[in-house]
Amino acid sequence: MNTEDLGNSKILNLLFKPAGMLMGSRARGWLMNPVKTLQGAGIQPGQTVLEVGCGTGFFTIPAAGLIGDQGNLVAMDALSDYTKRVSTKVQSAGLKNVRVVKRDALDTGLDTASIDKVLLFGVIPFPSLPLNQLLPEMHRVLKTEGTLAVWLFPVSGWVPKSIVRSGLFKYIHKRNGVYNYRRC
Numbered sequence: 211m212n213t214e215d216l217g218n219s220k221i222l223n224l225l226f227k228p229a230g231m232l233m234g235s236r237a238r239g240w241l242m243n244p245v246k247t248l249q250g251a252g253i254q255p256g257q258t259v260l261e262v263g264c265g266t267g268f269f270t271i272p273a274a275g276l277i278g279d280q281g282n283l284v285a286m287d288a289l290s291d292y293t294k295r296v297s298t299k300v301q302s303a304g305l306k307n308v309r310v311v312k313r314d315a316l317d318t319g320l321d322t323a324s325i326d327k328v329l330l331f332g333v334i335p336f337p338s339l340p341l342n343q344l345l346p347e348m349h350r351v352l353k354t355e356g357t358l359a360v361w362l363f364p365v366s367g368w369v370p371k372s373i374v375r376s377g378l379f380k381y382i383h384k385r386n387g388v389y390n391y392r393r394c
């Protein structure tokens with residue numbers, strides 16, 4: 211499905227537009243510290259990071275802080291409501307190291323081997339991001355030594371097993387609730 215069709219798809223809009231209120235709510239910030247979760251992904255200053263399904267930007271702004279001025283964050287989402295909201299937040303925060311992209315993450319359009327770390331935070335499992343298409347695309351855009359960081363919501367035991375079974379990623383460790391993998 212192309213990005214335009216995906217952005218207009220009923221399932222995405224029905225599920226994620228109401229969910230946007232929860233994703234961006236203050237209560238979420240009280241229940242969960244996004245920086246601590248991002249630290250579980252081992253983000254290093256200066257890295258180039260792809261955030262798949264940035265939603266309302268709960269992780270985007272803190273991730274940009276961890277990457278720093280020398281790094282780059284590509285915040286990607288298929289829904290323009292979200293990319294607009296995140297762009298506004300990025301501008302308000304005066305961040306120069308974030309590029310917000312409206313695009314289907316199954317076909318990112320990013321250069322091969324251009325990314326140090328991919329964040330899949332709160333985006334799998336979901337029908338619009340099937341692992342058999344998502345993982346090869348993430349493998350393609352990651353550099354040889356690149357890593358994949360996965361924070362699962364809802365927690366789904368079969369997902370970590372499927373990632374390893376794909377043969378594309380090797381499990382490293384789980385930290386602060388985040389599963390980390392190295393590109394094979």
Ligand SMILES: C[S@@+](CC[C@H](N)C(=O)[O-])C[C@H]1O[C@@H](n2cnc3c(N)ncnc32)[C@H](O)[C@@H]1O
Nearest residue numbers: 233263264265268287288289314315331332338
């Ligand atoms: C549950 S939300 C999580 C948002 C954010 N990561 C967070 O934790 O607050 C999932 C996000 O993935 C996006 N999404 C779903 N399928 C996508 C796809 N194929 N390409 C890009 N984004 C997608 C949705 O639009 C939504 O913003």
